[in-house]
Amino acid sequence: MGEETIGLISGTGPQGRGLAMRFAAAGLTVLLGSRKADKAEETTKELNAKINEYFPGLSFPKIQGVENSFAIQNSTLVMLTVPFENAEDTLDSLKTDFQKGTVFVDVTVPLLFGKGDVQLIEQPSGSGSKQLRKLLPETIPFTGAFKTLPAHVLEELSLSMDCDTFVFGDSKEAKERLMGTIKRISSLRPLDVGGLSAAATVEGMTALLIRVNRKLRSREGRFQVVGVSE
């Protein structure tokens, strides 16, 4: 397997922008998708300008703004970066665009932001990822990652990530491809936390983290596991 191409479904939101920046800064090709190509191109122009600021003189594979379908058809790691409330509809409308050999990466968390608190929205199958798994063809391996990472820290390349991301999925091979690619991102460590059944806990961790952030007036909280090394 050669180098992965990163596809971001509806990547114009905070999580998509952040991941686009980190993967592009790592030297990977990123296809940032949107329902409309011109919206994707607008975001892409802005992000590429920021990358050029951080790395003046270096030539990176630019982030490319494309339609969602094109991003899916031409990427090997496809990440769904919409808010969870749009995740099921978006994925359902695009599922036929997935190609054999592509790995799907779920980044979404079903959160409900209430007055002064944040809650997970209970899912019939137990987690957001399990809900989405049902929509994709069985032939496309399903993984999850990046669920506990603050979007604006991802986007701000001047901030060191200095944390871990929890990766799960039932296909060992797909997880290994994803983890190998995450390792390209500076100071971000992927940790394998098991199969799809781990999704509920990882999604719950996002809710806990947002609570901690709010109490301690931060937007930058993220998890690191200390006491383990590879």
Place this chain on the structure above:
Amino acid sequence: MGEETIGLISGTGPQGRGLAMRFAAAGLTVLLGSRKADKAEETTKELNAKINEYFPGLSFPKIQGVENSFAIQNSTLVMLTVPFENAEDTLDSLKTDFQKGTVFVDVTVPLLFGKGDVQLIEQPSGSGSKQLRKLLPETIPFTGAFKTLPAHVLEELSLSMDCDTFVFGDSKEAKERLMGTIKRISSLRPLDVGGLSAAATVEGMTALLIRVNRKLRSREGRFQVVGVSE
């Protein structure tokens, strides 16, 4: 409220020993309970000897080995430190010993260790803590903490904790008392992650951590939230 006294129900196991060491090293009075006083005294003698090694010449309130009932009746923060499989029976048999003003702290996690993997044991009410809450009188505030901390790191005072512990409970006052006391332990930070409904995620985090430990051949993995400070 003056200084808390720490009671450990069935504190002769790994988690009880570890917490006894850290609280005693922090200068707090610890009543380490067991069904039989002589078993508690045996463990206590061993632990006190280790504490004296770490802090020669300093006089600490010694850990005292007592019967479980005595520990509960004479402590203000009572922690249940049995394996979860014994937790319900143990708590049920001792619930009448709790005194008004005492805060209960659940430390248990319902884990099933299988061949090569670890799973949470599904609970009818959604988490181990919710199961135990039902057994205690409503007048005793219920909290949870220390669920994700490795017992042998707690016990080994030469190891710096350097991590966070996730504290939850529906009584704000009880949480504050518990968190204030946890802060006495060197390099261990309590983080408030919400009410009793947070228990399921915190217990799931223990399972994920053990998986990470096994994959990376460690016994010392623990969580730290970076990017937040008080």
